[in-house]
Amino acid sequence: MKMNLLAACLAATATAALAHGGVENPAVLARMDSMKTISEQMKTLSETVKKQREFDADALNAAIAVIETESGKTVSLFEAEESDPKSAALPTIWEDFDDFSEKADALTQAAAKWSGNIVSEDDTPMALVDLGTTCKSCHDDYRD
Numbered sequence: 001m002k003m004n005l006l007a008a009c010l011a012a013t014a015t016a017a018l019a020h021g022g023v024e025n026p027a028v029l030a031r032m033d034s035m036k037t038i039s040e041q042m043k044t045l046s047e048t049v050k051k052q053r054e055f056d057a058d059a060l061n062a063a064i065a066v067i068e069t070e071s072g073k074t075v076s077l078f079e080a081e082e083s084d085p086k087s088a089a090l091p092t093i094w095e096d097f098d099d100f101s102e103k104a105d106a107l108t109q110a111a112a113k114w115s116g117n118i119v120s121e122d123d124t125p126m127a128l129v130d131l132g133t134t135c136k137s138c139h140d141d142y143r144d
């Protein structure tokens with residue numbers, strides 16, 4: 001069960017090649033860039049879990065601290081209903097922006113919980129699941 005969750009989170013945070021060419025709306029580009037920053041930090045966690053990277057508590061705590069700060073910008077970056085042909089954001093975001101905001105806050109809270117608290121190697125998969133679950137929960141509802 002735990003492993004399935006971990007596998008799901010690894011899959012959800014896998015960084016697909018992101019093509020931003022042709023995004024014309026700067027507000028959309030800004031929110032995509034912020035998501036990209038978040039996912040680059042998640043890579044530090046997922047690569048550690050996959051043993052593609054040495055366990056380094058400082059690097060992991062630093063990555064999670066960046067996620068905490070960056071995810072704190074999600075609500076303001078998405079507040080205005082901006083669109084772009086390349087955007088994967090679903091219009092339902094603005095139909096229930098309170099729920100969207102709660103899902104953004106869930107990530108910030110998960111990051112706040114773990115920031116500075118990665119001590120041993122066993123902490124990494126737990127943090128990955130805690131954070132990754134919040135990505136998935138928002139993407140499932142609000143991303144194409």
Ligand code: HEC
Binds near residue numbers: 032
């Ligand atoms: C509160 C909702 C929410 C949360 C939480 C969230 N995302 Fe997103 N994410 C979105 C939406 C909406 C988009 C689509 C934005 C667009 O295309 O306009 C997106 C897009 C992305 C993209 C593609 C960006 C691009 O360049 O096109 C990546 C990568 C991503 N998210 C990673 C993550 C990761 C990793 C997490 C968790 C650590 C996360 N997101 C948490 C809502 C969220």
